[in-house]
Amino acid sequence: MIAFSGVVVAYPGMGRNAVDGVSFAAPGGNLTALAGPNGSGKSTLVRALIRRAELSTGRITIADDDVASLSPGELATRVAVVPQREEAAFPMRVREYVGLGRYPHLGLWKAASASDEAAVADALIQADVEPLAERDTDALSGGEWQRVRIARALAQKTEALVLDEPTTFLDVAHEMAIFELLHSLARNGLAVLLVSHQLNLVARFADSIVLLHEGRVAISGSPDEVMRAERLEAIYGWPVVVSRDPAVGAPALVPLRRPRTL
Amino acid sequence: MAAIAIGAVDISLAAVFAALLGSGDATAVAIVRDLRLPRVVLGALVGAGLGASGAALQGALRNPLAEPYLLGVSGGAAVGAVTAFALGVTSDGAITLAAFLGGIAAVFVALAVARVGGRSVRADVRTLLIAGVIVGAFANAAIMVALASSDPNTVRGALWWMMGSAADANWPRAGWLAVSILAAGGGLIYWAREIDVLSLGEDTAASLGVDAERAGRRVFLLAALLAAATVAAAGLVGFVGLIVPHIARRLGLRAHRPLIVAAALIGATLVVAADLAARTLAVPTELPLGAITALLGVPFFLVQLRRAA
Numbered sequence: 001m002i003a004f005s006g007v008v009v010a011y012p013g014m015g016r017n018a019v020d021g022v023s024f025a026a027p028g029g030n031l032t033a034l035a036g037p038n039g040s041g042k043s044t045l046v047r048a049l050i051r052r053a054e055l056s057t058g059r060i061t062i063a064d065d066d067v068a069s070l071s072p073g074e075l076a077t078r079v080a081v082v083p084q085r086e087e088a089a090f091p092m093r094v095r096e097y098v099g100l101g102r103y104p105h106l107g108l109w110k111a112a113s114a115s116d117e118a119a120v121a122d123a124l125i126q127a128d129v130e131p132l133a134e135r136d137t138d139a140l141s142g143g144e145w146q147r148v149r150i151a152r153a154l155a156q157k158t159e160a161l162v163l164d165e166p167t168t169f170l171d172v173a174h175e176m177a178i179f180e181l182l183h184s185l186a187r188n189g190l191a192v193l194l195v196s197h198q199l200n201l202v203a204r205f206a207d208s209i210v211l212l213h214e215g216r217v218a219i220s221g222s223p224d225e226v227m228r229a230e231r232l233e234a235i236y237g238w239p240v241v242v243s244r245d246p247a248v249g250a251p252a253l254v255p256l257r258r259p260r261t262l
Numbered sequence: 263m264a265a266i267a268i269g270a271v272d273i274s275l276a277a278v279f280a281a282l283l284g285s286g287d288a289t290a291v292a293i294v295r296d297l298r299l300p301r302v303v304l305g306a307l308v309g310a311g312l313g314a315s316g317a318a319l320q321g322a323l324r325n326p327l328a329e330p331y332l333l334g335v336s337g338g339a340a341v342g343a344v345t346a347f348a349l350g351v352t353s354d355g356a357i358t359l360a361a362f363l364g365g366i367a368a369v370f371v372a373l374a375v376a377r378v379g380g381r382s383v384r385a386d387v388r389t390l391l392i393a394g395v396i397v398g399a400f401a402n403a404a405i406m407v408a409l410a411s412s413d414p415n416t417v418r419g420a421l422w423w424m425m426g427s428a429a430d431a432n433w434p435r436a437g438w439l440a441v442s443i444l445a446a447g448g449g450l451i452y453w454a455r456e457i458d459v460l461s462l463g464e465d466t467a468a469s470l471g472v473d474a475e476r477a478g479r480r481v482f483l484l485a486a487l488l489a490a491a492t493v494a495a496a497g498l499v500g501f502v503g504l505i506v507p508h509i510a511r512r513l514g515l516r517a518h519r520p521l522i523v524a525a526a527l528i529g530a531t532l533v534v535a536a537d538l539a540a541r542t543l544a545v546p547t548e549l550p551l552g553a554i555t556a557l558l559g560v561p562f563f564l565v566q567l568r569r570a571a
């Protein structure tokens with residue numbers, strides 16, 4: 001379980017705190033979604049987790065261990081993160097790339113053991129990229145690349161997985177494939193925390209949604225509790241209706257054409 | 263071996279072997295042991311240092327166009343050497359030391375500039391690179407000013423040095439360079455896996471437990487140390503640090519530990535070959551080594567750019 005409690009992050013020169021007292025938990029076995037408008041603090045929380053942003057107050061814990069008390073290497077054996085942006089300057093073999101997920105376990109000199117190779121092989125299979133293992137990373141489609149990145153995170157063999165917008169730029173089929181994958185990973189016991197703008201997909205797949213607005217938790221709970229038209233209109237500043245997905249009955253957000261005066 | 267054999271005075275390979283072992287014609291022994299061999303060794307070391315430095319930098323900066331001289335090292339080292347020339351220093355060791363100190367000083371200035379420019383207290387590697395370019399440009403301006411008010415002999419010496427040359431090779435210089443390269447190159451090889459992780463970007467590196475700023479700065483310093491040592495020993499030998507890593511990657515090497523080692527070997531071969539060309543193409547005149555590597559490097563670089571496009 002990853003738990004954020006009373007987390008405050010301030011960036012210099014920004015009027016308000018980027019994250020202002022956020023508390024929620026992403027338990028093992030669950031897919032927890034972190035949503036909210038642009039600039040609401042989602043990515044900052046991810047950066048705080050990997051210690052690229054400093055906490056002013058509050059704490060982040062992984063299974064009750066304070067992240068601040070773990071060394072960066074230890075942290076990387078507990079939680080795997082797929083950041084939003086990643087430009088690999090030089091192509092490498094997919095298997096080698098996924099193998100870098102073992103770095104936290106191997107360090108600078110240790111040679112990969114049979115268990116490291118098994119972890120990589122597992123990760124390739126779990127993320128359904130085994131057939132791509134001998135390809136170069138620059139020969140992958142957008143959807144394949146995202147799954148390969150997830151495989152790299154899975155090779156870390158952690159108890160928690162955090163992803164920042166893993167389906168940006170993907171078409172419907174690839175987007176669905178990623179959501180199905182994350183859902184099944186959560187069902188297998190992993191704590192999955194997903195930052196996503198895709199409210200409708202999140203509403204279908206997530207066990208709970210945490211909706212951020214201006215650095216605070218605006219509302220959190222099950223998809224049915226969070227997907228309420230009045231709240232979403234106020235948070236996004238755009239008129240919406242919430243209907244029901246005709247196929248599966250999940251709450252579905254439909255933004256309207258022209259904003260009324262709110 | 264061939265590089266030792268060929269020169270203004272050709273010596274047969276058999277005679278080279280004999281001379282290396284200390285027997286044979288006394289002139290040949292002198293040429294081989296005191297002139298050719300140190301020169302070939304120095305050239306190889308310069309190439310190895312630049313190749314390793316470039317391979318590490320390109321990985322850490324995730325930029326295939328990065329090269330050691332961009333760090334401001336070359337400009338700083340040139341300032342050091344030219345200052346020494348201008349002050350009338352003639353001792354070879356003193357000029358080498360001045361160049362080395364100048365190069366290292368430039369790196370620290372670049373680090374300080376990057377720290378001012380960076381948004382946080384920690385400077386990211388890209389800011390460092392830009393700071394290096396700026397410091398290098400400033401150093402070049404300083405050289406021009408210094409040379410404008412110097413006597414022609416100083417200008418000639420300084421120019422020759424800036425064009426790069428292994429002609430002044432001697433054993434102390436080669437030995438000193440070997441120590442620097444083993445130390446700094448060894449450091450890069452030691453931390454090579456960190457460079458693998460850094461090449462994925464700073465956020466991903468952080469998620470894998472690598473402090474991207476600290477690791478980036480470490481690579482920057484070690485690469486700069488390598489470059490400063492080579493510049494101090496042989497002046498500016500351009501393009502080696504840029505093109506050699508690409509050749510190594512073309513051989514299918516990706517992980518930085520083998521990549522750095524291969525880049526060192528390829529760099530060594532390239533510079534020895536270029537130096538051979540420099541001293542044999544226009545006998546009895548010597549061509550500047552830096553000009554030869556640039557003449558080889560530019561077309562290669564253009565081909566590379568076209569492929570990338």
